[in-house]
Amino acid sequence: MARIVCDENKCSGCLACVVACMDQHYEETQEDAVSLRLYEKKVFPSGLVRYATRSCLHCTAAACMEACPMQVFERTENGFVVAANRERCIGCKKCAAACPFDVPRFDAENKVVKCDGCAVRVACGLEPACVRVCNTGALKLVP
Amino acid sequence: MKTFDKEELLKAKIPCDETGITVKTGLCGFCGDACLVDVYCRDGKVIKVEGNKSQPSSCGHVCVKGAALKQALYSPKRLLYPMKRVGERGEGKFERISWEQAYQTIAEKLNQSKEQYGAKSTLFYVGHPKWFRAQATDLANAYGTPNFGTESSTCAYAVMMACQCNFGRTVRMPPADLRNCKVLCVWAGNPLHTTPLTRLPGFLKALERGVKLIVIDPRCTPTSEHADIHLRPLPGTDGALALGMARVIITEGLQNQEYIDKYTTGYEAYKEYVMEFTPEKVEQLTGVPKEDMIAAARLMATQAPCPIQLSASPLVHNINGVQNVRAITLLMALTGSFGVQGGSMAPGPGRAMLKGGMTGGVRERVHAQQDLSHEQFPAWAKLSSQEVQVTRLADYIEGKGDYPIKTVLAFGMNHHMWPRPDRIEKALKQLDFFVDVDLYMTDTCRYADIVLPSQTSLEREQLQVLGMDTVFYQGHVVEPMGEARSDMDILAGLADSLGLPLGNDPQIRSHEDYLRMAVSGTGLTLEEVKDAPEGTKAKRTLPGKTSEEILQVKTPSGKIEFVSSILESCHKPGHEGLPVYHDYREQLPLEAYPLILSTGSRKPQFFHSRTYRIPWLAKLEEYPLAEVHPKDAHKLGMQDGEVVILSTPVGSMEFVLSENSSTLKGTVNIYHGAGEKDINYLMDDTYLDPISGFPGFKSYCCRLQKKEVSHG
Missing domain, CATH: 2.40.40.20 (Barwin-like endoglucanases)
Structure with a gap:
């Protein structure tokens, strides 16, 4: 399965990937945009506190797909699990409960938000927005 | 491969004929630097921004701020028209006026102020961006005031002052030779978060090839994670730490005596002074374990040349800041690391330069010795700045200087960058007249009588030297918002209304005149660079410099000065020739x-x-x-x-x-x-x-x- 991986030794926690993800997926007027890419504060052994970022693993057996009663999710030809039928989402959050990695998020309309791997970009020979922006080369696409 | 319908392609913002999305190359102007960016446009509107990869010098990325560029460009807080204040100062009530009305009022008020109080009671100011500083100085000169100031009053100038005391007038922030150094000391910096991306790849490559890294920073940062040695001094005690490291180097005989004898002066007095800074005393002052300090000093000296990479302002935001940075950078004199390959300010080929740019065009001011900070800060006046130190802005407006400031003509002023913005707000209310040019309705704009809208980097034509000698021209990536004008056009318009010339070599009447003058520094014409979207090789570059040439330093003695003759000549408390450590905590x-x-x-x-x-x-x-x-x-x-x-x-x-x-x-x-x-x-x-x-x-x-x- 295709996914985006992060080399923690290279990541600086600058969050460029998070904002690039919003730039890719939203209009600038959507001020409350929910990033498809996730970030959390992480404490390192040295004492360093910085953000660590992650996104969907696009699991082979995707628990979110199985849990969704509305068939919101589909797998793309290049292996990403995407919310292709997002308009159907009823905000039941069964996908979030099923996901072992706490990936699905919900926007102000209570509709699911999750990484789509920039599947169309990748199919067109471009990198996902987060990989493209990564300042330190920490993010890589594993096809 | 799967084919996508138009809707899918549009949603993914794929540039192609079907979507009508095109990619234009532009310059991001978010911070002081200018990274080359790919701007995805549709129907004349920016829909996405990415780093550009087309130039050997471009890194291909944008930083987190650059990734939000379209939200900065289309912010509802953008100023779109000239406006005049109709409410109280600070209230934020404005009414749209025409550019003609704005220019006419400003010219009347500025001329009136000159007549009533003299030209020097008007302050000309440039905050962000910085690229038109030289021409703003030209206008201040033509008007007749020495009080031209900038945001550099709290930014990089103090580091430059320290470096110029040691290494002479031609030095600003000596760059590290990242390609050749074996050991690198990053002192009070976190390049992984703050270095403009035009320069980040050099640092990453140095890490990749295994350079030994010393990081000196009170905080843990992503950069310090890569350090071989990370020293964490209490903020502001860096001078003591540097003097302690110097003592270790000298007592262990690790200094570069040949370099010291040949290129420096004042070493004996310096040597005697640093002996006060025993490891025990330094540990007590800085909180850095002495074993770690000694290890860093040894690494620095034994693997020398060791460049010390500084950031603009953290070290000099301290009341002993200039002396502390002198102590730090003199370690490069001690270890023979300045002006040599693998060190700092290394020899190499010269770059192409635009004429009249921010760094190449510092102007002499008229009646400079009459500016408001001249008496209080003599070293500021003698060293790099060529401007008034404006940190005491509130005092100057309140008449606590030699004479009061009555009128302010500002570009991008942000009073939140100084201490006590409340005092500045109170003072701004007392001004006779205040103009602020900005991109946004800022907190400072709310105190202005007239606000004028300027253009972002994507809305104006720009020139930039990429790498060593590629001259890049950026056209209008998008049409200007509302009636926003380029800062240069605004300066030219103001000069015209005041009946004054803007510059004289040549005179500038428009943004285009400026571009023609700027590009002439590279031996090219505007037409030549406009025709080449991928950039044009400059026909003229600055001459390269050898080590010997760099080490013929432009200090009064012609040598690197361990004892600064410029500071000594100021005859003021705190202006010792030696890089004396005064502990701020005593105050x-x-x-x-x-x-x-x-x-x-x-x-x-x-x-x-x-x-x-x-x-x-x-x-x-x-x-x-x-x-x-x-x-x-x-x-x-x-x-x-x-x-x-x-x-x-x-x-x-x-x-x-x-x-x-x-x-x-x-x-x-x-x-x-x-x-x-x-x-x-x-x-x-x-x-x-x-x-x-x-x-x-x-x-x-x-x-x-x-x-x-x-x-x-």
Whole structure:
């Protein structure tokens, strides 16, 4: 399965990937945009506190797909699990409960938000927005 | 391969004929630098931004701020038309006027002010951006005031002053030879978060090839994670640390005596002075374990040349800042690291330069010796700046200088960058007349009589030298918003209304005139560079420099000065020729305010006050946070996320406490400039470095108290 991986030794926690993800997926007027890419504060052994970022693993057996009663999710030809039928989402959050990695998020309309791997970009020979922006080369696409 | 319908392609913003999305190359102007960006446009509108990869010198990325460029460009807070104030100062009530009305009023008021109070009672000011500083100085000169000032009054000029005392007038911020150094010392910097991306690849490549890295920073940062040695001095004690390292190097005979004998002066006095800084004393002053300090000194000297990479302002936001940076950079004289390959300010080929640019066009001012800071800060006047030190702006407006400032003509002024913005707000209300040119309706604009809208980097034509000698022309990536004009057109318009010339070599009447003049420095014409979207090789570059040429330094003695003759000639307290360490703590009431308050250390998403108005950036993390070490928080009975009262000798404000083990114990870190929550309200505006006039932002004092909880 295709996914985006992060080399923690290279990541600086600058969050460029998070904002690039919003730039890719939203209009600038959507001020409350929910990033498809996730970030959390992480404490390192040295004492360093910085953000660590992650996104969907696009699991082979995707628990979110199985849990969704509305068939919101589909797998793309290049292996990403995407919310292709997002308009159907009823905000039941069964996908979030099923996901072992706490990936699905919900926007102000209570509709699911999750990484789509920039599947169309990748199919067109471009990198996902987060990989493209990564300042330190920490993010890589594993096809 | 799967084919996609138009809707899918549009949603994914795929540039192609079907979507009508095109990619234009432009320059991001978010911070002081200008990274080359790919701007995705559709129907004349920016829909997405990426780093550009087309040039050998472009890194292919944008930083977190650049990723939000379209939100900065289309912000509802953009100024779109000239406006005049109709409410009280500070109230923010304005009414649209025409450019002609604006110019006419400004010209009348400026001429009236000159007649009534003399030209010097008008301050010309440039904040961000900086590219038209030389021409703003030209206008100030033509008008007749020596009071031209910039935001560099709290930014990089104090570091430049220190470097110029040591290494002569031609040096600004000596760059590290990242390609060739074996050991690199990053002193008070975090390049992984703050180096403009045009320069980040050089640092990453140095890490990749295994350079030995010394990081000196009170905080843990992503950069310090890569360090072989990370020293964590208490903020502001860096001078003592540097002198202690010098003592280790000299007592162990690791100095480069041949270099010292040939290129420096004052070594014996310096050697005698540094002997005071024993490892025990330095450990006590800085909090750095002496074994670590000694190890860093040995690594630096035995693997020399060792460049010391500085950042613009953290070290000089201290009341002994210039002397501390002198002590630090003199380590490069001691180890023979300045002006040599693998060191700092290394020899190499010359770059192409635009004419009349920010760095190449510092102008002599008229009646410079009459500017308001001349008497108080003589070293400032003798060294790099060619401008008035404006940190005491409130005092100058209130008539506490030799004469009062009555009128201010400002471009991009942000009064939140100085201590006590409340005092500045009060002072701005007293002005006879105040013009502010900006991209946005800022807190400062609200005090202006007239505000004028300027253009972002994507709305104006620009020139930039990429790499060593590629001249890049950027056309209008998007049409200007509303009636916004380029800062240069505004300067030209103002000059015209005042009946004054703008520049004389040649005279500038428009932004295009400026471009023609700027490109002439490279031996090319505007037509030549316009025709080449991929960039044009310059026909003229500055001559390259050999080590011997660099080491013929432009100090008064012609040698690198361990004892600064310029500082000695000032005959003022604190202006010792030796890089003397004065401990700032002696001036602070630490019994009542036991924590060291350090403000403004960069976070990737912030750029002074600018990005607080960009929702995607402002919402990444709550702000402003008072960051303290968890152990300090627990000692005070405080918890992460709690609202606490922070007090300094100036006053008290509430902040959200953030437990953060990156913070050195005993210190509090807060990012500045957050409007009404700006920590600078609590910074003493008389707490200044006597040499540079810089505020002690990075090492002041405070205490934290729990908020009274009401019971019942």
